[in-house]
Amino acid sequence: MVESYKLMKKKKTLYTTLILVVFFAVLIWSVYGVLIRDTNWSKIGSAKEVWEAVTRFFPPEWAYTLKLAKPTLDTFLIAVLGTFIALILSVPVAWFAARNFTPFFPVTYPLGRLVMTISRSVHEIVWALIFVAAVGLGPFAGIIALSMRSIGFTSKLTAEQIENIDYRPIEAIRAVGGNPMQVFFYATIPQVLPQFIGTAIFQWDINIRRATIIGIVGGGGLGLVFSQKMAAYQYAQATACLLAILLLVLVGEYTSTRLRTLIQ
Amino acid sequence: MVENVHKTGNIDYLKRSLTGKKQVVWKKIVNYVLVLFLFTFLYWSFTYLNIPVRRFFTMWGPIGYKIHQLFLPPDFGYLNNMKLLRSIVQTFQLAFFGTVVGLILCVPLAWFAAINVTPSKFILYPISRGIIILSRSIYEIIWAILFTMILGFGPLAGTLTCILATIGFSGKLMAEEVEAIRVGPIEAIRATGGNEFDVFFYAIFPQVRVAWAGIAIYSWDSTFRLATILGYVGAGGIGMYLRETIEMLDYSKTGMTLIVIIGLVIVSEVVSANARKKIM
Numbered sequence: 298m299v300e301s302y303k304l305m306k307k308k309k310t311l312y313t314t315l316i317l318v319v320f321f322a323v324l325i326w327s328v329y330g331v332l333i334r335d336t337n338w339s340k341i342g343s344a345k346e347v348w349e350a351v352t353r354f355f356p357p358e359w360a361y362t363l364k365l366a367k368p369t370l371d372t373f374l375i376a377v378l379g380t381f382i383a384l385i386l387s388v389p390v391a392w393f394a395a396r397n398f399t400p401f402f403p404v405t406y407p408l409g410r411l412v413m414t415i416s417r418s419v420h421e422i423v424w425a426l427i428f429v430a431a432v433g434l435g436p437f438a439g440i441i442a443l444s445m446r447s448i449g450f451t452s453k454l455t456a457e458q459i460e461n462i463d464y465r466p467i468e469a470i471r472a473v474g475g476n477p478m479q480v481f482f483y484a485t486i487p488q489v490l491p492q493f494i495g496t497a498i499f500q501w502d503i504n505i506r507r508a509t510i511i512g513i514v515g516g517g518g519l520g521l522v523f524s525q526k527m528a529a530y531q532y533a534q535a536t537a538c539l540l541a542i543l544l545l546v547l548v549g550e551y552t553s554t555r556l557r558t559l560i561q
Numbered sequence: 562m563v564e565n566v567h568k569t570g571n572i573d574y575l576k577r578s579l580t581g582k583k584q585v586v587w588k589k590i591v592n593y594v595l596v597l598f599l600f601t602f603l604y605w606s607f608t609y610l611n612i613p614v615r616r617f618f619t620m621w622g623p624i625g626y627k628i629h630q631l632f633l634p635p636d637f638g639y640l641n642n643m644k645l646l647r648s649i650v651q652t653f654q655l656a657f658f659g660t661v662v663g664l665i666l667c668v669p670l671a672w673f674a675a676i677n678v679t680p681s682k683f684i685l686y687p688i689s690r691g692i693i694i695l696s697r698s699i700y701e702i703i704w705a706i707l708f709t710m711i712l713g714f715g716p717l718a719g720t721l722t723c724i725l726a727t728i729g730f731s732g733k734l735m736a737e738e739v740e741a742i743r744v745g746p747i748e749a750i751r752a753t754g755g756n757e758f759d760v761f762f763y764a765i766f767p768q769v770r771v772a773w774a775g776i777a778i779y780s781w782d783s784t785f786r787l788a789t790i791l792g793y794v795g796a797g798g799i800g801m802y803l804r805e806t807i808e809m810l811d812y813s814k815t816g817m818t819l820i821v822i823i824g825l826v827i828v829s830e831v832v833s834a835n836a837r838k839k840i841m
Contacts (some may be wrong), residue, residue: 436612
């Protein structure tokens with residue numbers, strides 16, 4: 298008994314040591330790859346040159362911040378509309394991907410899951426690239442790109458919520474003769490809605506962040522101004538853009554936190 | 562309740578039921594106003610942003626054509642390209658290095674940024690909160706652009722971005738874990754004369770260890786996903802080939818790169834989901 302316990306413990310320590318050794322080996326390999334093999338230190342220059350590169354961004358051009366009001370509002374609206382469209386589109390996806398409610402399991406369930414996975418594993422920049430090519434430059438491409446990116450997360454959480462639903466209200470409504478429509482509206486929706494709204498607010502908060510960069514590939518908003526300023530080497534104005542982004546994101550985060558505590 | 566009705570009589574009871582009905586009516590009115598407001602807002606924002614709604618119906622052709630260009634068929638031969646394979650390795654390396662360093666930095670940051678256990682409420686707490694909020698609020702890609710401007714193109718900028726992304730992502734979550742711990746052990750350590758380090762190592766850390774490990778794995782997921790795209794702005798990794806092939810209008814190669822990226826993300830997600838299951 299004691300022997301086997303000792304053996305088990307020995308095995309366990311061996312296993313842990315093995316994992317640690319592999320971990321540190323991979324870490325050293327990564328450090329070597331990043332810092333020594335792939336970085337050209339002479340190109341970066343001395344610490345002084347780096348510091349000079351940093352100070353080019355300061356001080357921000359305060360007067361320029363006033364001109365950023367429109368792109369900031371654009372960014373905000375892109376986030377709101379992107380989230381809104383994502384919410385609408387995520388309802389059918391969540392319905393398909395919920396194990397217990399999916400209309401035809403062998404086909405619709407994998408389909409829903411596939412949409413979810415693709416939506417989440419493609420970065421918003423890539424989505425934006427695709428839609429900029431399809432609908433042209435501007436906020437519209439950004440909105441659709443954001444909504445495509447958000448469908449996965451929203452529908453995943455909603456589908457999980459639908460899977461964990463309480464069946465008693467459904468049975469009750471069926472028992473009094475309700476049709477599937479009534480079951481859906483009076484038994485399913487009330488159970489999913491609070492969590493759905495919470496997810497929506499959370500997603501909106503994330504989408505504000507995403508909307509700030511969608512402009513880099515032509516999706517409109519603050520990102521567009523920022524990348525233009527960077528490309529034109531107008532660093533002081535780029536810093537002003539950064540301040541606008543910071544303000545927008547902080548206000549968005551504060552609002553979403555307040556809203557989420559309000560609805561709970 | 563019953564006593565109340567008895568005392569004040571029937572009229573008051575009637576009034577109350579009336580107010581109840583009124584409330585229902587008011588609620589309906591408020592709901593309608595909200596819906597009306599929503600639609601007005603949507604209409605206004607569509608016109609404000611000059612969104613060509615008609616294009617929503619005409620975009621399917623171009624999207625189909627784009628998908629055809631990208632994936633039908635993807636250029637499988639592009640995989641047989643040492644540069645691409647090496648950039649995959651680089652992606653992994655910078656994500657791993659960045660996540661590990663970021664997590665190491667997160668440990669003190671989360672400790673200082675938890676209001677209940679922070680060693681100094683007026684200096685370290687605001688500083689560490691500020692660092693976390695700053696790295697969260699500026700989106701990672703923007704950090705990457707800034708770092709490439711300062712340090713030049715290459716994986717170093719990407720690694721720094723990954724560090725900040727990890728701090729922004731897990732710093733907040735880890736601090737929240739610390740804020741939710743029991744105070745009993747902390748008080749016990751303090752009562753026996755332990756200093757702040759003792760409190761951290763013997764009272765805080767053991768309580769949050771498992772949750773932090775879970776957060777670390779999540780953080781790896783999100784950082785790796787980020788690392789696959791960082792190259793697009795020149796910060797190292799496979800994303801570079803995304804930009805290169807797009808600029809060369811060689812879309813079938815872009816499609817192959819996208820497939821590789823999605824594959825990598827899915828593999829990393831499966832691995833980390835298994836790791837999470839093992840830890841929990």
